[in-house]
Amino acid sequence: MAEHSPEQIEKVITDSLISFGANADEINRDAELTALDIDSLDLAELSQIIEEHFGVELTSGDVAEISTVGDAIDLVAERA
Amino acid sequence: MSDARPPGACALVTGGSRGIGAAIARALAADGWPVAVNYLTGAKPAAEVVASIEAAGGRAVAIEADVTDPAAPATLLDAVQSALGGPVLALVNNAGVRADGLALSLSDEDWRIVLDTNLGSTYRLTRAALRAMIRARYGRVISIASVVGPRANAGQANYAASKAAVIAFTKTAAVEVARRGVTINAVAPGLIATDMTQDIPQAFRDRVPAARAGTPDEVAAAVAFLASDRASYITATTVYVDGGLSA
Numbered sequence: 001m002a003e004h005s006p007e008q009i010e011k012v013i014t015d016s017l018i019s020f021g022a023n024a025d026e027i028n029r030d031a032e033l034t035a036l037d038i039d040s041l042d043l044a045e046l047s048q049i050i051e052e053h054f055g056v057e058l059t060s061g062d063v064a065e066i067s068t069v070g071d072a073i074d075l076v077a078e079r080a
Numbered sequence: 081m082s083d084a085r086p087p088g089a090c091a092l093v094t095g096g097s098r099g100i101g102a103a104i105a106r107a108l109a110a111d112g113w114p115v116a117v118n119y120l121t122g123a124k125p126a127a128e129v130v131a132s133i134e135a136a137g138g139r140a141v142a143i144e145a146d147v148t149d150p151a152a153p154a155t156l157l158d159a160v161q162s163a164l165g166g167p168v169l170a171l172v173n174n175a176g177v178r179a180d181g182l183a184l185s186l187s188d189e190d191w192r193i194v195l196d197t198n199l200g201s202t203y204r205l206t207r208a209a210l211r212a213m214i215r216a217r218y219g220r221v222i223s224i225a226s227v228v229g230p231r232a233n234a235g236q237a238n239y240a241a242s243k244a245a246v247i248a249f250t251k252t253a254a255v256e257v258a259r260r261g262v263t264i265n266a267v268a269p270g271l272i273a274t275d276m277t278q279d280i281p282q283a284f285r286d287r288v289p290a291a292r293a294g295t296p297d298e299v300a301a302a303v304a305f306l307a308s309d310r311a312s313y314i315t316a317t318t319v320y321v322d323g324g325l326s327a
């Protein structure tokens with residue numbers, strides 16, 4: 001498994017959230033995904049993007065545990 | 081949001097070697113789609129469909145796969161990418177079977193094979209194909225339903241259940257992905273002259289207001305339209321191609 005820095009992971013996730021329509025100014029580790037208007041379809045696509053970039057497969061159970069941007073970054077960093 | 085077919089986009093038609101599926105493959109190729117013609121047993125007719133598309137200046141490849149195999153979607157999508165060089169952004173779920181009998185006497189196997197082929201494969205292939213479609217912000221899923229399902233037809237409880245469920249699946253899946261530029265629709269043929277309908281009784285034929293059976297090309301025309309950029313705002317619906325039978 002390739003090494004990925006937390007900064008790389010944060011950038012991919014942040015860019016993805018922006019592409020889904022989230023306001024860049026409101027994205028930070030503590031931001032709730034629901035407050036960023038990120039919904040289940042966005043999360044499904046984010047899972048695909050994470051799999052493509054980092055080779056990390058997230059189950060629907062994993063995704064259900066994610067509530068903040070920081071949760072997503074930490075989960076991927078843990079497994080990448 | 082993109083409303084135009086991305087470069088390299090490919091189409092996959094399941095059960096594309098004969099009848100309605102073959103006509104759909106030809107119609108999509110005529111609209112410029114590189115087309116994968118999936119077949120299970122019809123290697124020769126599938127090769128003929130490919131040859132006719134190529135003779136008309138199109139691109140096509142025949143790919144064998146049993147759509148009831150849970151591994152088939154991933155294998156098929158990868159095979160299309162390898163053979164035609166692009167992702168499947170138009171999926172036509174056409175493969176289907178009949179195993180008729182009165183509901184009170186249908187075997188479990190007749191129920192299972194019809195539901196799994198007509199409905200299960202539609203679900204599994206759509207699920208797999210949507211991954212590339214939502215990333216591309218473009219996609220077309222067209223599933224072949226039937227007038228039988230929304231309407232009763234004695235002797236086809238299994239077939240009717242599968243086709244009504246395809247329409248229900250189409251509606252819900254469509255609303256889930258609509259904002260990604262992906263449309264999901266069904267086309268419901270009535271009595272169409274194919275190998276599969278040769279044994280349809282005359283009494284059923286007499287119920288068609290148009291007083292004739294339809295042709296595979298008439299179904300394919302509706303599918304090609306729904307696959308086109310012109311149909312970008314049509315989703316979650318069912319287009320009946322039935323000579324008025326469902327009215």
